[in-house]
Amino acid sequence: MNCYSDTPLSKFLTPLKLFVSLKAESFWRWRNRENYLILGGHIYFQTLSAAVQLDLFSLLDEKGPLTEEEVAQALNLEKQPCTILLLGLTALKLLVKKSGHYKNSKFARAVYSRCSAKNMIDIVKWQHFINYKPMYHFYESLRANTNTGLKDIPGGDEPYLYGRLTHHPELEKIFQDAMHEISLRASENFATYVDLSASRFLIDVGGGDGTNIINLAKANPELRAAVFDSKTVCKIAEKNIAEKGFSSRLGAIQGDCFTTPFPQEADTILFCHFFTIWSLEENLQILKKAYDSLPSGGRAIIFNMMQHNDHTGPILAAMGSPYFLTLATGKGMLYTWDQYIERFKAAGFKDIKTQRLPSDHGVIIGTKP
Numbered sequence: 001m002n003c004y005s006d007t008p009l010s011k012f013l014t015p016l017k018l019f020v021s022l023k024a025e026s027f028w029r030w031r032n033r034e035n036y037l038i039l040g041g042h043i044y045f046q047t048l049s050a051a052v053q054l055d056l057f058s059l060l061d062e063k064g065p066l067t068e069e070e071v072a073q074a075l076n077l078e079k080q081p082c083t084i085l086l087l088g089l090t091a092l093k094l095l096v097k098k099s100g101h102y103k104n105s106k107f108a109r110a111v112y113s114r115c116s117a118k119n120m121i122d123i124v125k126w127q128h129f130i131n132y133k134p135m136y137h138f139y140e141s142l143r144a145n146t147n148t149g150l151k152d153i154p155g156g157d158e159p160y161l162y163g164r165l166t167h168h169p170e171l172e173k174i175f176q177d178a179m180h181e182i183s184l185r186a187s188e189n190f191a192t193y194v195d196l197s198a199s200r201f202l203i204d205v206g207g208g209d210g211t212n213i214i215n216l217a218k219a220n221p222e223l224r225a226a227v228f229d230s231k232t233v234c235k236i237a238e239k240n241i242a243e244k245g246f247s248s249r250l251g252a253i254q255g256d257c258f259t260t261p262f263p264q265e266a267d268t269i270l271f272c273h274f275f276t277i278w279s280l281e282e283n284l285q286i287l288k289k290a291y292d293s294l295p296s297g298g299r300a301i302i303f304n305m306m307q308h309n310d311h312t313g314p315i316l317a318a319m320g321s322p323y324f325l326t327l328a329t330g331k332g333m334l335y336t337w338d339q340y341i342e343r344f345k346a347a348g349f350k351d352i353k354t355q356r357l358p359s360d361h362g363v364i365i366g367t368k369p
């Protein structure tokens with residue numbers, strides 16, 4: 001069937017109309033690119049995750065640019081799946097295709113290749129192996145106001161992700177490696193900003209693998225410090241501390257922030273990426289416990305990503321908060337500066353100081369009079 005009417009005018013108008021609609025559509029797509037990225041977020045994340053698991057970015061960094069056939073052969077993929085993967089990565093601007101050869105974009109080289117010292121590979125693995133399936137239950141969690149996504153992390157009946165991870169050494173390692181990457185970036189700025197010259201002994205509550213106290217010890221040659229965390233995490237921290245040669249000044253203390261007394265000799269109690277786990281009431285409870293345990297002049301310090309006071313962002317706070325509701329504990333989120341400051345005051349701390357830092361992070365310090 002001929003779809004065109006054969007009058008001379010319509011012969012001219014039809015291609016023109018088609019041209020205009022195609023232009024309008026591509027403008028609309030360009031304007032709404034973010035919306036497509038949201039709509040296909042699960043697919044685009046899996047595209048990235050597959051490339052990371054195949055270590056494609058490191059391959060291209062070392063041996064690229066490569067043709068599709070060369071990539072397929074190196075990754076042991078059939079031709080069509082390889083085409084699908086390369087199409088996704090190129091459309092997402094993680095790869096650049098030129099003269100039939102693929103190479104990493106500048107961004108992909110910086111954050112997804114092993115050759116880059118500050119890559120985010122472990123963060124992608126954390127998102128894939130721990131967070132991805134549980135996040136499917138976000139709607140249920142909103143309704144129930146609890147972490148219904150935890151059912152996807154089997155083993156044990158602990159109500160929080162951290163307890164469940166103790167049954168899965170391989171997942172716990174993935175989790176701590178991701179925290180290490182997050183903290184490595186953020187805690188350099190923190191170590192530069194916070195003056196710890198007056199601190200004799202610092203404990204890092206929920207200190208994880210020790211990345212933060214190792215950075216602090218590098219910047220403060222006199223500082224003694226310890227991670228205060230669960231038994232299995234303390235083992236990971238002790239190993240890291242020993243490998244970095246800090247065992248004479250740093251250590252790990254097994255404890256629970258609610259039930260184990262904080263060591264009396266600690267004059268500085270640090271909470272890095274920790275208060276986001278708990279409800280505001282629990283945060284106040286922990287701050288009061290810290291206040292009671294500290295000597296006069298002792299300090300409590302929060303170091304975290306902060307939410308804007310007017311609840312409009314930043315985007316990383318919007319990304320992290322559903323994770324705390326749906327999976328981690330069902331109680332926390334990324335709180336605002338004012339919410340933390342209020343709790344510091346309610347716990348009795350005075351002389352409260354705040355400092356904005358890069359990566360949407362911030363520090364709040366309170367002193368016990």
Ligand SMILES: C[S@@+](CC[C@H](N)C(=O)[O-])C[C@H]1O[C@@H](n2cnc3c(N)ncnc32)[C@H](O)[C@@H]1O
Pocket residue numbers: 162179180182183205206207208209212228229230233255256257258271272273274
């Ligand atoms: C989000 S991670 C933060 C790790 C580290 N502070 C950082 O900045 O990378 C939370 C840590 O808190 C620990 N944790 C969870 N519940 C805890 C509790 N009740 N008492 C002490 N530590 C706890 C976890 O084992 C984990 O290492």
